[in-house]
Amino acid sequence: MRPLDPRLLRYAQAARRFLLIGALLGLAQTLVVIAFAWLLTRAVTLTVAGEPLAEIMPTLVALAGVIVLRSTLIWLLEVSANRGAAQVKSQLRARVLAKLAERGPDWVASRQSAGLSTVVTTGLDALDNYFARYLPQLLLTMIATPILIAVILSQDFASGLTVIIVIPLIPVFMILIGRATQSVQREQWQALQRLSTGFLDLVGGLGTLKIYGRERRQFVLIRSITEQYRARTMKVLRVSFLSGFVLELAASLSVALIAVSIGLRLIDGALLLGVGLFVLLLAPEAFLPVRQVGAQFHAAADGLAAAEELFAILDDDTAPASGTADAAEFAPGRETEPAGQPGSGSGTLRLAGVSVRRGNTVVIDQLHAEFAPGELSVVRGVSGVGKSTLVAALLGFVPMTGELTLGGVAATAGATRPWLAWAGQRPGLFRGTVAENVSLGAVFANQGLRDDGLVAQALDWAGASEVSPATVLGVNGDGLSGGQAQRVAAARAIYRVLATDCHVVILDEPSSALDSDAEAGLLAGLRNLADQGRVVIVVSHRPAVVAAADHVVELQEMSHV
Structure with a gap:
């Protein structure tokens, strides 16, 4: 230097x-x-x-x-x-x-x-x-x-x-x-x-x-x-x-x-x-x-x-993953939002000819899918088929080619997504109270104010009503069982939906560590979100989740859906 x-x-x-x-x-x-x-x-x-x-x-x-x-x-x-x-x-x-x-x-x-x-x-x-x-x-x-x-x-x-x-x-x-x-x-x-x-x-x-x-x-x-x-x-x-x-x-x-x-x-x-x-x-x-x-x-x-x-x-201005020449348009490094970028968003989430590469490997090739509001949609497929990659593309974390629209308005990967809430496979909890963890995704959007009533509702809809919002967690959510941590993470996504009126919510394997009763409680909460006219997408291979779905997208290697 x-x-x-x-x-x-x-x-x-x-x-x-x-x-x-x-x-x-x-x-x-x-x-x-x-x-x-x-x-x-x-x-x-x-x-x-x-x-x-x-x-x-x-x-x-x-x-x-x-x-x-x-x-x-x-x-x-x-x-x-x-x-x-x-x-x-x-x-x-x-x-x-x-x-x-x-x-x-x-x-x-x-x-x-x-x-x-x-x-x-x-x-x-x-x-x-x-x-x-x-x-x-x-x-x-x-x-x-x-x-x-x-x-x-x-x-x-x-x-x-x-x-x-x-x-x-x-x-x-x-x-x-x-x-x-x-x-x-x-x-x-x-x-x-x-x-x-x-x-x-x-x-x-x-x-x-x-x-x-x-x-x-x-x-x-x-x-x-x-x-x-x-x-x-x-x-x-x-x-x-x-x-x-x-x-x-x-x-x-x-x-x-x-x-x-x-x-x-x-x-x-x-x-x-x-x-x-x-x-x-x-x-x-x-x-x-x-x-x-x-x-x-x-x-x-x-x-x-x-x-x-x-x-x-x-x-480092390189793209986070290798893609085709058109992938630059969707690179997360892009700072300006194009005209027509959906704000709060509404309508059907549509993927048209979406392809995603990981290095030199095409993980998703020409995927066509629609996720309608008011429906509980489930994405499933064998391990390694690209379910998490698809979620990352929807979140804008990986470059892709093709068209992603919400209500007919294109959404690029570099733009912010105020219309989307998400919970990943890992809970990602931090040291603090359960209420602080649940409200993390929306507290800044609301001038730092937390709605304790919405926190309780989010925990209830996530099937975690037995978890007290005042419970103090250690590092990485220490103090909760694996299933409780998973439901608190789902509650965080639900809280963001309710607090900021997100139109789309995506949950990646939200019930992998849950028993049947806890899973049923979470599915009931997701059904409540769908009944409000929102796009609810769940990545899961669990039979109960698939049975509760209104629409199932089956991912197969190098195939069209």
Whole structure:
């Protein structure tokens, strides 16, 4: 990643405001440094000249004021950096989450979930050092160093020329060290992702490992990955300390060279005390921002590595799955909705010549089907025939060719679907109350207000009236049985239908974990939705669901329906 990546300004508007404020504060701080050096020089020269205290006092008061002002500017720069980092992280996190939602579950499944989680959480948090330490010093280098060199040149050409000749050596060292640092930092970041992925896989499969008595074997694997990460971290620290020492040594020798030159000319009488002292006070300040940029680069390296992966996600404009040339029209990356896009929607949901590819495989070929309002429609077929793929196409998560219309109005995959509610095979419950989980799909559409009466009705229609809306769930819906979690997920789709007046509701295998009584309760609720004139589509192979259907769509491999 470059010192200041343009993509940061493009994806995070707060970064622009931060840079503007940082530039103004950096300019003010530079002027204060010059004033401090001048006032201190004047106070010393007046004292050496034997001037009375009354004559020196105004200079000392002004010097104290400049010291206070400089401290205030440093504090303001730090506050601005921390607030800017928080705002930029928030904007970037919102953008990448929106990107993941736009791409859909198929695209996300093609990536490592642990890697994505690490980038969005720990990786973005590492940008604090980038904004709070690295960027402020980079701005100071761009602003303060040229101004200070110009001032030194105006006072003492020889010292200014020495600074101009010596100061480029520090960036050369920074580039050489930076390459080594980026290499070891990239290895450390990869080791962290391997650790995250390995630990997540272990936790996910711990039950199976326990059953077969293989849980102890994973101890060695996790210890090995952890040791690799520890070794990479120590290597990064070693390189950071060594590079910091090299930069400090180069800057110290440079200032020492200027000091020796000034001292010799002061003894020779070729340079006045006031000029020599003023230049000597400014010389370290000219080198300081450049030294700090190199030193703080290591503190920001974690954030830079994570930002690279984050920008790779945001810049990925590829379609979530391969398709024909016409599939671009239905790609979820499309941001604009075409004219005629159904809003709340009404009428028959019709598929005409719909085809879907998964890589080079045609999963659905020229499918023709109609789902009428007021009917309970069931989609069934053997495993792997493409039922879930059809649902993903209806949701707009995968590219497709053909025509999808609702009430005669075309619906493209890139557009939003306010007319549709959906519950997948996995419940997808989160930590919180049952009521919060049920209202998730519609609470934002209603200005964050939850209708507790509709929550109870949705649970009842999903056959889960025995589940209290106040029940607090753990991670992934912990606290409910598999069947209860499945019905709560169905209730979430039903709540969205009732709260936002969706015309179409799709449920993918909603009763696979239910007994006959619970399944009958869910089917009764779905019948209530159909009786309201809505399009109800259920993907299922359960005999009771098929028997309750008004219309059955039988999917067969590479066939027309």
